[in-house]
Amino acid sequence: MDPAFIVIQSLSGLASASSLFIIASGLTIVFGVTRIVNFAHGSLYMLGAYLAVTIVPMLLEVDRSLPMFLLGVLLSALIVGVIGAVMEIVLLRRIYHVPELFQLLATFGVVLIVQDLVIKLWGAVEIPGPRAPSLRHGVFIFDQRFPAYELFLIGMGLVVLGLLWLLMQKTRFGVLIRAATQDREMVGALGVNQAWLFTGTLFLGAFLAGLGGALQIPRVAVNTQMDISIITEVFVVTVIGGMGSVPGAFVAALIIGQLQAFGILIFPKITLVLVFLLMAVVLVVKPWGLFGKPDAAAGRAILPEGILSLKRFGRVDTIIAGIAIAVLLALPIVGDNYMVKVGIEVLVLALAAFSLQFLIGVGGIVSFGHAAYFGLGAYAAGLLVTRGGMAMEPALLLAPLVAGGFAALFGFFIVRLSGIYLAMLTLAFAQIVYAVCFQWVAFTGGDNGVVGVWPSAWASSRQVYYYLVLAMTLAAIIALRHAIYAPFGYGLRAARDSAIRADAIGIDVGRIRWFAFTLSGAAAGLAGGLYSFSKGSIDPTMISIPMSVDFLVMVLVGGIQTVIGPVVGAAAFHSVKDFFMPLTDFWRLFLGLSIIMMVLVFPRGIAGATSALVDRKRSVTLPAGGV
Amino acid sequence: MTEALLTVSGLSAAYGQAKVLFGVSLEARRGEVVALMGRNGAGKTTTLKAIIGMVEASAETLRFDGHDIRRLETFRIARLGLGYVPEERRIFTDLTVHENLAVGLRPARSGRAPWTLDKLYKVFPNLAEMEGRRASAMSGGEQQMLTIARTLMGNPDMVLLDEPSEGLAPVIVEQMAEAVIAMKAEGLAVLLCEQNLHFAAAVSDRAYVIEKGAIRYAGTMAELEANDEIREAYLTV
Numbered sequence: 001m002d003p004a005f006i007v008i009q010s011l012s013g014l015a016s017a018s019s020l021f022i023i024a025s026g027l028t029i030v031f032g033v034t035r036i037v038n039f040a041h042g043s044l045y046m047l048g049a050y051l052a053v054t055i056v057p058m059l060l061e062v063d064r065s066l067p068m069f070l071l072g073v074l075l076s077a078l079i080v081g082v083i084g085a086v087m088e089i090v091l092l093r094r095i096y097h098v099p100e101l102f103q104l105l106a107t108f109g110v111v112l113i114v115q116d117l118v119i120k121l122w123g124a125v126e127i128p129g130p131r132a133p134s135l136r137h138g139v140f141i142f143d144q145r146f147p148a149y150e151l152f153l154i155g156m157g158l159v160v161l162g163l164l165w166l167l168m169q170k171t172r173f174g175v176l177i178r179a180a181t182q183d184r185e186m187v188g189a190l191g192v193n194q195a196w197l198f199t200g201t202l203f204l205g206a207f208l209a210g211l212g213g214a215l216q217i218p219r220v221a222v223n224t225q226m227d228i229s230i231i232t233e234v235f236v237v238t239v240i241g242g243m244g245s246v247p248g249a250f251v252a253a254l255i256i257g258q259l260q261a262f263g264i265l266i267f268p269k270i271t272l273v274l275v276f277l278l279m280a281v282v283l284v285v286k287p288w289g290l291f292g293k294p295d296a297a298a299g300r301a302i303l304p305e306g307i308l309s310l311k312r313f314g315r316v317d318t319i320i321a322g323i324a325i326a327v328l329l330a331l332p333i334v335g336d337n338y339m340v341k342v343g344i345e346v347l348v349l350a351l352a353a354f355s356l357q358f359l360i361g362v363g364g365i366v367s368f369g370h371a372a373y374f375g376l377g378a379y380a381a382g383l384l385v386t387r388g389g390m391a392m393e394p395a396l397l398l399a400p401l402v403a404g405g406f407a408a409l410f411g412f413f414i415v416r417l418s419g420i421y422l423a424m425l426t427l428a429f430a431q432i433v434y435a436v437c438f439q440w441v442a443f444t445g446g447d448n449g450v451v452g453v454w455p456s457a458w459a460s461s462r463q464v465y466y467y468l469v470l471a472m473t474l475a476a477i478i479a480l481r482h483a484i485y486a487p488f489g490y491g492l493r494a495a496r497d498s499a500i501r502a503d504a505i506g507i508d509v510g511r512i513r514w515f516a517f518t519l520s521g522a523a524a525g526l527a528g529g530l531y532s533f534s535k536g537s538i539d540p541t542m543i544s545i546p547m548s549v550d551f552l553v554m555v556l557v558g559g560i561q562t563v564i565g566p567v568v569g570a571a572a573f574h575s576v577k578d579f580f581m582p583l584t585d586f587w588r589l590f591l592g593l594s595i596i597m598m599v600l601v602f603p604r605g606i607a608g609a610t611s612a613l614v615d616r617k618r619s620v621t622l623p624a625g626g627v
Numbered sequence: 628m629t630e631a632l633l634t635v636s637g638l639s640a641a642y643g644q645a646k647v648l649f650g651v652s653l654e655a656r657r658g659e660v661v662a663l664m665g666r667n668g669a670g671k672t673t674t675l676k677a678i679i680g681m682v683e684a685s686a687e688t689l690r691f692d693g694h695d696i697r698r699l700e701t702f703r704i705a706r707l708g709l710g711y712v713p714e715e716r717r718i719f720t721d722l723t724v725h726e727n728l729a730v731g732l733r734p735a736r737s738g739r740a741p742w743t744l745d746k747l748y749k750v751f752p753n754l755a756e757m758e759g760r761r762a763s764a765m766s767g768g769e770q771q772m773l774t775i776a777r778t779l780m781g782n783p784d785m786v787l788l789d790e791p792s793e794g795l796a797p798v799i800v801e802q803m804a805e806a807v808i809a810m811k812a813e814g815l816a817v818l819l820c821e822q823n824l825h826f827a828a829a830v831s832d833r834a835y836v837i838e839k840g841a842i843r844y845a846g847t848m849a850e851l852e853a854n855d856e857i858r859e860a861y862l863t864v
Contacts, residue, residue: 172729175722175726175729175730176730178719178721178722178726179719179722179726179727179730181721182719182720182721182722183717183719185681185701186713186717186719187730188700188701188702188705189679189681189701189702189705189711189713190702190710190730190731190733190777190778190781191702191705191706191731191733191781192702192730193702194702
């Protein structure tokens with residue numbers, strides 16, 4: 001390769017690395033102090049960009065100069081900083097003591113809310129930004145033209161690094177941030193008001209996100225998908241660097257920037273995959289990231305309480321279950337086509353949610369990417385039928401096998417980790433699957449997916465297909481439930497509650513967790529396969545983060561401590577969604593607010609809340625005091 | 628008689644379902660070193676954490692310097708002048724010695740000469756030589772000194788000191804004893820959790836003995852030393 005080309009390529013890698021670092025440093029500082037992985041960091045970044053495309057042109061009207069441009073960028077970042085501080089005071093402050101899964105979900109609720117607000121305020125059409133005066137030209141490096149603005153970005157990355165270093169080393173606020181990153185409870189015992197420290201930290205983190213977003217406006221047209229696309233990249237950077245470590249974020253951003261710049265030359269289609277693959281490798285070799293330290297808080301179980309006591313079905317439960325099954329059997333006879341369609345969806349989602357609860361409630365393995373296995377099942381079935389010319393029956397058998405196979409592959413790495421790093425790795429693998437399905441257009445149909453995934457002739461009537469779905473989902477749920485009540489399930493719960501003690505009594509913790517992950521993935525794959533035939537098509541939304549979050553919400557609605565709750569949760573969630581979504585343009589806003597309310601008010605879910613009414617003796621105790 | 632600096636009565640605490648403290652009562656007056664003696668698991672550390680607000684607890688009385696501190700957050704209690712030195716030290720290992728001390732810095736309350744670095748370095752001469760060193764590169768004894776010094780930087784009126792002698796070489800334990808005596812000389816009250824009777828006896832005015840989450844004995848340190856029965860029952864292993 002021509003050396004000049006290599007220089008140019010690595011410079012453009014540095015420019016992206018700079019942007020990534022500015023954003024990621026904010027996320028990692030916020031995580032370090034508050035121990036919250038802020039999903040909404042991407043939304044803050046997006047807000048920074050939208051504010052900048054609004055503010056900067058107004059200022060450029062006054063005076064078309066670089067200082068005015070920079071002033072506009074700075075103002076946007078400051079406004080985002082204030083939004084971050086408000087978010088801390090209104091929401092985060094109330095969830096420092098709830099399990100991390102709920103924190104992730106609550107901040108994802110903010111993501112949903114911001115998405116709808118942005119569309120309401122700025123519209124769904126992307127907005128091209130103004131270019132920076134005095135930086136519109138190209139600079140010639142080895143006779144190759146390189147945009148001056150990209151060079152400016154590289155400089156900004158270094159300036160931010162320098163200023164952050166000064167802040168952290170030379171100011172009391174910085175020293176307190178570093179101290180709190182290590183032990184925030186002790187900082188409190190020394191008389192530091194954590195509330196203000198946390199608010200200040202969120203201001204700083206949000207400011208950096210906003211700055212990163214505002215600096216993008218000359219490079220990309222501002223759009224409503226910026227939040228999710230950046231947050232996954234930024235997660236990867238902070239996880240590779242070690243969560244809480246600013247130098248780590250810098251090094252990781254450099255690596256990712258170069259990997260993208262050169263990866264695009266070698267594997268133009270799968271740069272995203274390369275990035276997530278790197279993360280997976282780093283986490284396997286260094287489970288705490290490059291600069292991270294083993295940390296009790298980050299490694300602690302993301303969920304203090306899963307299913308504690310298994311109750312066998314009593315008489316009342318058996319009657320309820322019997323009635324439920326009778327209603328399900330009668331549905332195609334008494335209900336119309338629409339009800340049958342909804343019934344199929346509920347059954348499929350119930351199986352998916354149940355398989356996730358099997359991981360979370362029983363295994364303590366909080367998967368943030370369960371849609372991957374659901375989607376793999378759907379894609380396996382759909383592609384086998386459309387591309388492979390296979391019939392429905394073998395495709396439905398192969399769907400769980402394919403999903404289970406990938407779950408075994410990914411799970412091999414995932415179950416070695418714990419806590420928030422585990423959740424991040426599940427997310428990374430899910431994004432790999434998503435990226436492949438999204439980018440491999442020739443095979444998977446890319447964004448559009450594939451249509452024509454129809455059941456065999458005998459099952460082509462909706463009613464018959466309903467009974468097929470009913471039989472298979474019920475069988476799978478009963479089989480999984482059986483596994484929960486079998487010694488396998490007890491071993492899994494032992495491994496969840498104390499891996500060391502379980503190990504000491506002879507349970508092969510790694511293997512039992514791996515097996516559970518595979519089993520759960522296969523069950524989700526079956527659900528996905530059934531889903532694809534009911535829709536007649538496959539598309540990447542089945543693998544997306546929002547889908548994974550939907551599953552988590554179903555589990556949560558149903559109650560994390562109950563065995564059968566997820567089934568109730570799936571039914572409740574899907575019915576509500578099906579009913580409300582056509583009625584409102586603000587479904588995401590509504591869903592986001594609901595998730596936040598649920599985390600704040602009903603951390604045990606609907607089924608959990610009712611069982612608490614029945615069984616008042618057991619009281620849930622969240623960890624008291626600083627964690 | 629004026630009110631004691633710290634008054635605790637009916638203090639109960641639990642970790643989840645497991646009750647740990649059953650109505651602990653004790654008090655400490657200004658400038659007094661009070662030992663809280665007991666075996667491992669007797670409830671010493673939980674008592675301190677419950678006072679400072681780090682574990683959830685209920686109490687009939689929990690007063691410090693005239694304030695009801697039952698519902699206060701930990702940092703507010705600390706700001707009233709009640710310092711806490713945890714058993715596991717919990718120094719900020721990523722920070723230098725100087726930065727560790729800076730985190731603890733709070734203005735002195737009126738009527739008390741503030742602790743300065745010079746004054747602290749007189750009590751803990753080892754620290755003076757390693758101001759710029761990362762705390763992770765210190766020995767256990769040095770870390771123990773740093774954690775006490777860090778709390779003193781907050782200019783407290785009283786310090787809750789959790790097993791400062793644990794796991795340290797005899798010569799360092801002696802320095803710890805001198806440090807406690809120096810604190811007393813500055814007019815500080817100290818509530819000292821200990822298993823080491825010699826250490827406690829060398830520095831304390833009075834002693835409580837705790838066992839299974841309740842106070843079993845209260846008296847002067849001299850009386851406790853003389854009372855073989857209590858010592859055998861609650862303190863020897």
